[in-house]
Amino acid sequence: MTRRICCCLGLLVAGCYNSWDVQPQSLSVLNGYRYPEPQPRYVTDTDGQPAPFETGSQLEFPTTSMDKYATIGVLGTMFTGTTYPDARPVSIDLRQVPVVHMRHFSLLKTCLAIGIPSGIVIVALAVIGAVATAQAGTTGGDGSALRR
Numbered sequence: 001m002t003r004r005i006c007c008c009l010g011l012l013v014a015g016c017y018n019s020w021d022v023q024p025q026s027l028s029v030l031n032g033y034r035y036p037e038p039q040p041r042y043v044t045d046t047d048g049q050p051a052p053f054e055t056g057s058q059l060e061f062p063t064t065s066m067d068k069y070a071t072i073g074v075l076g077t078m079f080t081g082t083t084y085p086d087a088r089p090v091s092i093d094l095r096q097v098p099v100v101h102m103r104h105f106s107l108l109k110t111c112l113a114i115g116i117p118s119g120i121v122i123v124a125l126a127v128i129g130a131v132a133t134a135q136a137g138t139t140g141g142d143g144s145a146l147r148r
Contacts, residue, residue, distance in 0.1 A: 018103065030072040056068060061092050066101070077094045
């Protein structure tokens with residue numbers, strides 16, 4: 001039972017993020033990034049579409065965990081940065097990276113992931129309550145049918 005609950009929670013949390021596979025060479029637009037930045041910078045995903053890198057966006061390279069960055073520098077093919085909030089230095093040769101995973105928390109997806117299941121439960125409980133109330137009105141207190 002606990003495993004099922006964990007799986008459901010994991011699916012809900014996964015649904016709370018927008019995520020992209022990003023072309024490593026497109027990270028050059030992040031050169032000079034400093035946390036927090038008011039405007040997004042757009043990198044290119046593997047389908048050639050723009051993907052917004054915003055304050056709070058996270059990057060995952062094949063040799064790193066999914067991290068937020070306080071600073072980013074890209075010089076040629078070298079990506080350097082410091083993670084946020086722990087200021088751990090990161091240095092990666094982008095020529096060695098086939099793809100970079102990027103994700104950003106989505107309030108809309110979070111609301112939908114929580115709101116839709118909650119709404120279904122509320123409607124189901126209302127229907128069950130209405131049916132129970134209607135059934136109670138057609139029988140006596142002892143369960144016998146009422147005479148009219």
